[in-house]
Amino acid sequence: MKTLISEPEVNEAVCRMADEINGFYGDSPLTIVGVLTGSVVLLADLIRQMTMPLRVGVVQASSYRGATTRGPLVINSDLMPNIAKQDVLIVDDIFDTGHTMLELIDLMHKLAPISIRSAVLLQKTGQQQVELCPDFVGFEIPNEFVVGYGLDYQDQYRNLPYVAALESHDIGE
Ligand code: IMP
Ligand code: MG
Numbered sequence: 001m002k003t004l005i006s007e008p009e010v011n012e013a014v015c016r017m018a019d020e021i022n023g024f025y026g027d028s029p030l031t032i033v034g035v036l037t038g039s040v041v042l043l044a045d046l047i048r049q050m051t052m053p054l055r056v057g058v059v060q061a062s063s064y065r066g067a068t069t070r071g072p073l074v075i076n077s078d079l080m081p082n083i084a085k086q087d088v089l090i091v092d093d094i095f096d097t098g099h100t101m102l103e104l105i106d107l108m109h110k111l112a113p114i115s116i117r118s119a120v121l122l123q124k125t126g127q128q129q130v131e132l133c134p135d136f137v138g139f140e141i142p143n144e145f146v147v148g149y150g151l152d153y154q155d156q157y158r159n160l161p162y163v164a165a166l167e168s169h170d171i172g173e
Pocket of ligand 1: 035092146
């Protein structure tokens, strides 16, 4: 495993994202929807630097089945807060193909929010398969499988305070 983004670099990027989000929304109330499980670390760090009145809810989305390849996307919105007539900011760990974010936005649009925007710590360069860009991005990264700061490989490594790229010997290839 090799460190891709150090802990101080991650922290600095989260501060920058919070500044951008605070600047964008000003004092308007905001509903944050974190995407479980990968967003939990970013969510906790980001909301503590946000200055508008805010509510926090979660939705669960998973598309990995224990490996580094995608499976069918499953969304569980049982815990999602009421977002009707709210400005919504979806927070996720990483924007890869974009299918997860697109499906979440499609689902939430049906619930009549005022607006929906998205914030992700990482965006993989050149991997997008949808016509959608996240509104607030911490880092663009190359197409490597990364872990740490919420991101997992087979449910491990979410607790690392930095972002690391897995190497072939880490995934038994
Ligand atoms: P997308 O639907 O292809 O954009 O994938 C987004 C989801 O896949 C994220 O919410 C992550 O949970 C997961 N994911 C994508 N790339 C990685 C990675 O490099 N490491 C860990 N999880 C990833
Ligand atoms: Mg995820």
